[in-house]
Amino acid sequence: MTAVSTLPETVGIPSAGISSAEPHVHPASRLRSILDSVAAEDGSLPPLNDELVRAMRLPDDLPETLGISEVAEITGITAHTLRYYERIGLVETDRDAAGRRVYDRDALGRIAFVTWLRLSGMPIAGVSRYLELVKAGPDTQDERLALLLEQRAAIVAQLRDLQGALAVVDYKITTYGGTCGA
């Protein structure tokens, strides 16, 4: 019955190739490869259980805190974008004595969560709204849950659309293969 508020938001780092324009290549990321290895277990990332959540945490041999450029390299999100996210209130960071951003594991986890939401197609405004509800305390849980369910529906719709598109593209590919040999 305690405030569930923040929960283990250290969930994992997605591919960060948010714009689907590029062929999803980006500076090789350590966390990404961790995620890959988890996904490879059965190929399709089943509903996240605690074990997977734990598996996706940062490895122990990473430094306790990271600078912005390290986070950028790890996550594939540019430093510019990380600062932008902070400016608009999407993430918060501690600062060192010199005023520089300092990221610990929890911060990295929050960035990961935000990135997953963004990757799922949730607009920044939606992510902001969710995070504000979390900050506002436990009596916003209903609304948070509603938001999550809505986003879940959006994800499912996108999956359906993508599967349709995949079918169309595959149809074209196999047709080309059948007629001109590829």
Added chain:
Amino acid sequence: MTAVSTLPETVGIPSAGISSAEPHVHPASRLRSILDSVAAEDGSLPPLNDELVRAMRLPDDLPETLGISEVAEITGITAHTLRYYERIGLVETDRDAAGRRVYDRDALGRIAFVTWLRLSGMPIAGVSRYLELVKAGPDTQDERLALLLEQRAAIVAQLRDLQGALAVVDYKITTYGGTCGA
């Protein structure tokens, strides 16, 4: 060995809710419901076969030709956007004596194909490129195939990302459900 060029590009009309910001609702579309019924057969739109392609063609009781506003209603794409697509060379249309756009089934099919590609995340420039290659003739097939394969990889990557996001969101949802009963 004839020019494969255009092929049966009458493949179906997707949801047209391209921007994933909205919860994928749009004016109820007749073609969409056809697609839905096809998809419902086994839930996941398997690789398109000829039967499905035929099933997704326009029903026989639609008028032989359509005006732009009818196409807009059917596809869920606004007339403005249809004109925009034409302006940038993405689709071509016939005109009637008064200069108005006239769409037949093939035109609708081409719009559908374009929409599927757009839905798959291919930028407009990529769709343009593909269509130009098709127009350029059969000796561009290698490049077309390469484009399709590249897009296929992008789709698969997106599917992976979406599944990851779905897992994260589901994890959150079930966690909320477990602690505050939803």
Added chain:
DNA sequence: GGTTGGCTTCGAGTGCGCTCGAAGGCCTAG
């Protein structure tokens, strides 16, 4: 002590994909 390099803020710019509005043409109903 200087210089290098990475960090800071802030505001402005970019690219994409629409989205809209103005100004006018054509057809049909009253």
Added chain:
DNA sequence: CTAGGCCTTCGAGCGCACTCGAAGCCAACC
């Protein structure tokens, strides 16, 4: 004959999510 409505073109505007650059601070190394 006129009004309404749908169509046309064209150019401009918008919203989103970055993306960049300028100007300056601070720490560390030579």
